[in-house]
Amino acid sequence: MKRMGNRWLHFICVLGLLLLMTQSAWAKGESDWGVKVTPTDKTAQIDPEAVITLSFSQQIKLANSKEMTDKTLLSVVQLTDAKKKRVPFTAKWNKTNRTITVDPVGNMEAGQSYKVTLLEKKLKDAKGQLNPEVSSTFATKNPVDNIAPKAVILPGDGAKQVKLQDKVTLQFAEEVFLTDGNILSSKTVATLVRITDAKGSQVSHTVTWNKSKRTVTIKPKGGAWLPHTSYQVSVIAGQLKDAAGNVNPSQSSRFATGAK
Incomplete structure (x- = not known):
């Protein structure tokens, strides 16, 4: 019985650890909101041509209860450079996958830092809870030198x-x-x-x-x-x-x- 009790305790500990690891992949706010941003915070060596995605753990709408459109996303998400200057982008909402895709206009610059932010209280979930602010800061790869020395x-x-x-x-x-x-x-x-x-x-x-x-x-x-x-x-x-x-x-x- 003692051996079975130890095995049961071990199983509970492993299960708890797996649940903790799963939940840590989502950015938690003051409510039950779950948002995963890719690239993740403090990531380096991102391809300047990469797109940015915000994935949600549940179906969401705009704070005014209207359905989201690609145009309304421009007031929901913000992209800035290291000097806090806004970077223009296009955005697309995929309701099925619950993702916002942010595509910087003309791609990002190599060797630069960027910050993508889901602005506070712009969205709400099925329970009517407004979103917290969620952000991720990342850096792109340094430029590749392919120019011969002349x-x-x-x-x-x-x-x-x-x-x-x-x-x-x-x-x-x-x-x-x-x-x-x-x-x-x-x-x-x-x-x-x-x-x-x-x-x-x-x-x-x-x-x-x-x-x-x-x-x-x-x-x-x-x-x-x-x-x-x-x-x-x-x-x-x-x-x-x-x-x-x-x-x-x-x-x-x-x-x-x-x-x-």
């Missing part, structure tokens, strides 16, 4: 009358690293650039790397370009990558020097 090359393509003492610079808008794992330095960055003349012959030059400015500086050996000469600066593809792993494409810029 340099701004000066002198620009087609530049003329370039001064003989001018330097060629390649500046990157983001942090870049060597794809082979070596540290980016004035020594290792040399393989990134090739300088040729109008005949396609390689021109001797020096290359330096400024990490803080993310700039490659190129100077011809001897300190000056030849007068009235055309040059091409070529950036070799696949030498660098950014923090997201995007690899640099090939680039080129042609310029012509002026007189001494």
Whole structure:
């Protein structure tokens, strides 16, 4: 008998735990209201294209006893961003499933926080009880970087009358690293650039790397370009990558020097 009593007590404890877990999925207010919001509160990494749903545990109507329509939902639900600015959305009511679907206009922004709120006393249940305020704050995924790192090359393509003492610079808008794992330095960055003349012959030059400015500086050996000469600066593809792993494409810029 003692063993059966222990089993019965164990069964009651497990059953109570299951009931507690089931009820915790619903946001409870001052009445018997049950509202489940998806995404749930404090959820991160939500797809910016996702929709928001509010699911109800029972059939509901507007506080004035009228049936809900898609248009009336705009005064029932509110969507705001991290600055508490209202975000426009469209909404649909599914009476069969007892769900409100909130679809932000133009999708949400990546890497941003949002708050969806069921405004207080806008709805009532079959018992005539008005709803409490229910809200959920969540964050969308950070933007995905699919842009290859490209340099701004000066002198620009087609530049003329370039001064003989001018330097060629390649500046990157983001942090870049060597794809082979070596540290980016004035020594290792040399393989990134090739300088040729109008005949396609390689021109001797020096290359330096400024990490803080993310700039490659190129100077011809001897300190000056030849007068009235055309040059091409070529950036070799696949030498660098950014923090997201995007690899640099090939680039080129042609310029012509002026007189001494």
